[in-house]
Amino acid sequence: MSKIHNIREHFKKKKLLFLSVKILSFFFLADLLNCSGNAHPAPVRTDSPQPDTIHSCMKTPARFAPADISPVASGRDSTVAGMVLIPGGEFDMGGDNDQAAPDEYPKHKVRISPFYLDVTEVTNAQFRKFVEATGYVTTAEKKPDWDELKKTLPPGTPKPPDSLLVAASLVFRQSNRPVDLNDYSQWWSWVKGADWKHPEGPGSSIEGKDNYPVVQVSWYDAQAYCKWAGKRLPTEAEWEFAARGGLVNNIYPWGNEHINEGTPKANSWEGKFPYLNTRKDGFLKLAPVRSFRPNGYGLYDMAGNVWEWCSDLYNSNYYKQLEGKLIVNPQGPEESYDSQEPYTLKRSLRGGSFLCNDGYCSGYRAARRMKSSPDTGLEHTGFRCVKNKHYD
């Protein structure tokens, strides 16, 4: 998914553009919730990600221009409060059942060093402390930068209407009837004024929701927070190792009992997506962190609630490059490539959200991979942070 890519494609087609926020949301979400796609063109080339490097690898200009977090000082917090030590070890990374998407194969051997991981998703209260300490402005709060945007458009492309070049983010709207699941505009809307303090747009707030996961944060925002906290985002491999909770080849963080069987185990979408939610797990949308039992490592919400940003570039062919090898602490591919949107740089996400169900993305599976452009914020996307075991 990429805002800039979608705008570019619109222009290429020389159609009437930006007629409504619905049109934008249709394109923005085209891959976030899909499970397969068609392969073609070359990968988006980029430098290998470096710790504390926020936007150096961007070959594709971000919709809002790369975030400048240089004013955000690197944290030197020597504590690991709110974190748990993940012991490290070897595991088979990748798909565990017939729900697995092509990008989850092949399973391959990975060795992970011990590390600390936040027990919960970063909460509104935690993110507020960061913003108050730094004055940081999130991506969704910024007006798109036309000077950056036009660099990726054909020469002579006219500037789109100002009505659409506004600070905005993507908000979920439950439908009242069955809809075409290929038409994402049926449940996502581009809402002016939606941001982390107003997750559902103007009129919504996070008052009284200090212990809910922060959402509407871009990958840049997540990176900035982690830097300030003296932490970093997890790699996909670290995330999956931690999600498995010490179990072997398990489908879910709790084991193999189906998500809809027995006691509710995660905040997902139960019923018929996107129009009927039975609320069997107690939550229509976001849930406070720690609302469900933790996994074997004491981690909460490693399935459902919000998608979580990882540090890796996303490449749908990455696992194929690793087949038959033992990879130690993989840092992700050197190039981004999404077969569904091959010209757009993507970062990886994990864990699924309150919108996931088996009729859709089954994002709560430990091996499930997802991707998005790093400038994208959504109502169901947040993050948690990592600290190296030897962090001093």
Ligand SMILES: [Ca+2]
């Ligand atoms: Ca739910």
